[in-house]
Amino acid sequence: MEVRGLGKTFPIGGLFSRHSVRALHGVDLSIGRGEIVALVGESGSGKSTLARCVARLEKPSEGAILVDGVDILKRDRFQASREFRSQLQMVFQDPFGSLNPAHRIDHFLRRSLAIHGRGGAGTEQRLEELMATVGLQADMLDSYPHELSGGQRQRVAIARALAVEPQVILADEPTSMLDVSVRIGVLNLMRRLRYEQGISMLYITHDLASARYLADRTAVMFAGELVEEGESLDLLANPAHPYTQLLVSAVPDPARAGSYDPVRRAALRQAVMASTGCSFDGDPDQRCSADQPVRHQVGDPANRHWVRCHLYRPRAGAGGHALAAETAPQGAARKASA
Numbered sequence: 615m616e617v618r619g620l621g622k623t624f625p626i627g628g629l630f631s632r633h634s635v636r637a638l639h640g641v642d643l644s645i646g647r648g649e650i651v652a653l654v655g656e657s658g659s660g661k662s663t664l665a666r667c668v669a670r671l672e673k674p675s676e677g678a679i680l681v682d683g684v685d686i687l688k689r690d691r692f693q694a695s696r697e698f699r700s701q702l703q704m705v706f707q708d709p710f711g712s713l714n715p716a717h718r719i720d721h722f723l724r725r726s727l728a729i730h731g732r733g734g735a736g737t738e739q740r741l742e743e744l745m746a747t748v749g750l751q752a753d754m755l756d757s758y759p760h761e762l763s764g765g766q767r768q769r770v771a772i773a774r775a776l777a778v779e780p781q782v783i784l785a786d787e788p789t790s791m792l793d794v795s796v797r798i799g800v801l802n803l804m805r806r807l808r809y810e811q812g813i814s815m816l817y818i819t820h821d822l823a824s825a826r827y828l829a830d831r832t833a834v835m836f837a838g839e840l841v842e843e844g845e846s847l848d849l850l851a852n853p854a855h856p857y858t859q860l861l862v863s864a865v866p867d868p869a870r871a872g873s874y875d876p877v878r879r880a881a882l883r884q885a886v887m888a889s890t891g892c893s894f895d896g897d898p899d900q901r902c903s904a905d906q907p908v909r910h911q912v913g914d915p916a917n918r919h920w921v922r923c924h925l926y927r928p929r930a931g932a933g934g935h936a937l938a939a940e941t942a943p944q945g946a947a948r949k950a951s952a
C-alpha cells in the first residue's frame with residue numbers, strides 16, 4: 615500500500631467560516647506486504663486522520679492512495695468501497711466502544727463474514743478458526759462484550775477484521791486503553807498475524823517502546839507532516855530530527871540515564887510561530903521558517919532512514935550523523951499546526 619502526497623484540510627467554525635485546520639500535508643508512506651510500519655507523534659499530529667483517510671472514512675483533500683498499484687480514490691465509490699474494505703480493515707483504540715453490547719460475539723464475526731461474501735457453508739468452522747487465531751476459546755462466541763476483558767475484546771475486534779481476510783490492518787492505538795499486562799499479548803498477536811498470514815499493518819501509537827518492539831519501520835509525524843522515517847531500531851537509536859529527539863527523550867530509559875534534558879526539551883518546544891517553511895521551526899537564520907526542508911538520507915542506506923530537516927548534518931566518514939539538536943539553536947520553535 616502506498617500513500618502519495620496525501621493532504622487533508624478540515625473546515626472549522628461553522629458553515630460560513632473560512633477557517634480551516636490542515637491536518638495532513640504532503641504525506642508519502644508505503645507499506646510492503648507483511649510489513650509493520652509504526653506511525654508515531656503527539657496528540658493532534660494527524661495520525662488518526664491519516665488512517666481514516668486510508669480507510670476511506672475521511673475524504674482526503676489531495677493525494678493518492680494505491681493498493682497493489684491501483685489508486686483507490688479514482689475508483690467508483692461504491693465498487694471501491696466494497697473491494698477496498700475487504701482489502702483493508704481498521705482496528706480502533708477503544709475495544710469497549712467498538713462492539714455493540716446488545717450482541718453476542720458470534721454476531722460480530724458472522725456479520726463480517728456475511729458482508730464480505732464469506733458466509734454460508736463452513737461458517738461455523740471459520741468462526742472457531744478465527745477465535746483460535748486470536749487466542750480465544752470458541753465457547754466465548756456465546757458471550758456478550760461486557761463478559762470479556764478489554765484485551766479479549768480487542769482480540770475479538772482483530773478477529774472481526776481478520777474475518778474478511780484483509781491485506782492491510784490499520785491499527786489505531788489498539789493497546790492504549792488496555793491494561794499494561796495484556797498489551798504485550800495483543801502486540802504478539804499482531805506480530806504473529808504478520809508472519810503467519812503476511813498481513814501488512816500500519817500501527818499508530820504514542821508508545822515508542824512498542825513501536826520498536828513491533829514495527830519494522832517507524833514514521834514520525836509532526837503537525838500533519840512526516841519529518842523522519844527509518845528502520846525502527848535505527849531511527850529510535852539515532853533520531854535525527856529535533857522532534858523525534860524530543861519524543862525519544864521523553865521515554866524513561868535506564869540506559870540513557872542522565873541524557874534526559876528537560877531544558878533542551880523546553881527550548882525545543884518554545885514558541886509557536888507562523889511561517890511558510892518547516893512545521894518544526896528551529897533555525898536562528900530563519901531558513902526553517904522560509905523553506906520547506908528536503909529529505910536527507912541518514913547513515914547506512916540499508917536502514918532506509920531519512921529526515922526532513924535543515925539542521926541535519928551528516929558526519930563525514932563515521933557513517934553516523936550529527937544529531938540535529940546538537941546544532942539546534944536555543945530558539946527552536948514549534949509552528950502552529952493549523
Ligand SMILES: Nc1ncnc2c1ncn2[C@@H]1O[C@H](COP(=O)(O)OP(=O)(O)OP(=O)(O)O)[C@@H](O)[C@H]1O
Nearest residue numbers: 624625626635637656657658659660661662663664
Ligand atoms: N473532523 C474534524 N474536524 C475538524 N478538525 C479535525 C477533525 N478531525 C481531526 N481534526 C484536527 O486534525 C488534527 C489532527 O487530528 P488527529 O485526530 O488526526 O490527530 P492524532 O495524531 O491522531 O491525535 P491523537 O493521538 O490524540 O488521536 C487536529 O488538529 C484535530 O483537531
